[in-house]
Amino acid sequence: DQQVKQNSPSLSVQEGRISILNCDYTNSMFDYFLWYKKYPAEGPTFLISISSIKDKNEDGRFTVFLNKSAKHLSLHIVPSQPGDSAVYFCAASISYSGAGSYQLTFGKGTKLSVIP
Amino acid sequence: SQTIHQWPATLVQPVGSPLSLECTVEGTSNPNLYWYRQAAGRGLQLLFYSVGIGQISSEVPQNLSASRPQDRQFILSSKKLLLSDSGFYLCAWSVRVQARYGYTFGSGTRLTVV
Numbered sequence: 001d002q003q004v005k006q007n008s009p010s011l012s013v014q015e016g017r018i019s020i021l022n023c024d025y026t027n028s029m030f031d032y033f034l035w036y037k038k039y040p041a042e043g044p045t046f047l048i049s050i051s052s053i054k055d056k057n058e059d060g061r062f063t064v065f066l067n068k069s070a071k072h073l074s075l076h077i078v079p080s081q082p083g084d085s086a087v088y089f090c091a092a093s094i095s096y097s098g099a100g101s102y103q104l105t106f107g108k109g110t111k112l113s114v115i116p
Numbered sequence: 117s118q119t120i121h122q123w124p125a126t127l128v129q130p131v132g133s134p135l136s137l138e139c140t141v142e143g144t145s146n147p148n149l150y151w152y153r154q155a156a157g158r159g160l161q162l163l164f165y166s167v168g169i170g171q172i173s174s175e176v177p178q179n180l181s182a183s184r185p186q187d188r189q190f191i192l193s194s195k196k197l198l199l200s201d202s203g204f205y206l207c208a209w210s211v212r213v214q215a216r217y218g219y220t221f222g223s224g225t226r227l228t229v230v
Contacts, residue, residue, distance in 0.1 A: 032134075041226065046218045049216045
């Protein structure tokens, strides 16, 4: 059962326009949602996260929106730049307070291509 | 500052040969450690995680095993590689109870089993 879904395997956007990457989840116990960016042959790097008690978090050109009722989140990149071309992974966490740890569940990723 | 080292970067191994991938973390104590695999065209699959020395949890039954002989060292092994073990292997670490920062990943190992 895939608890975190990224239904678009790829997305192409013109430079300067907005990129919108979407993610859906099924487990209402997730307490944090994160976005990672991955270049080929490199490890993913953390981009931005949002707590389940918030509906928006912004960091420079990157904004994440969370709609809990729809179990949906999205990452907006404005304006898009060619260097943003990468695979973007959505992830969700469940904290285990007793063990003081948490675990991330990743989507399958969306490949973003920003065209100059 | 914390850093994570993973090696080798690329590896070509024949079917049936053993495997040992190593990952070390610097600048932090008692991290949670993870091994992930990204197969061609697929997402990130959690293979193993560890919350302490000698403690390993396996997420997916398979031909691989993991060990944590020291606090900041995590090893992925196989006695006999299969063709299906090919993929991009990633080590990661995290600090407990800081989910907002997620995991920090190493640079990965591209394993090709021939």
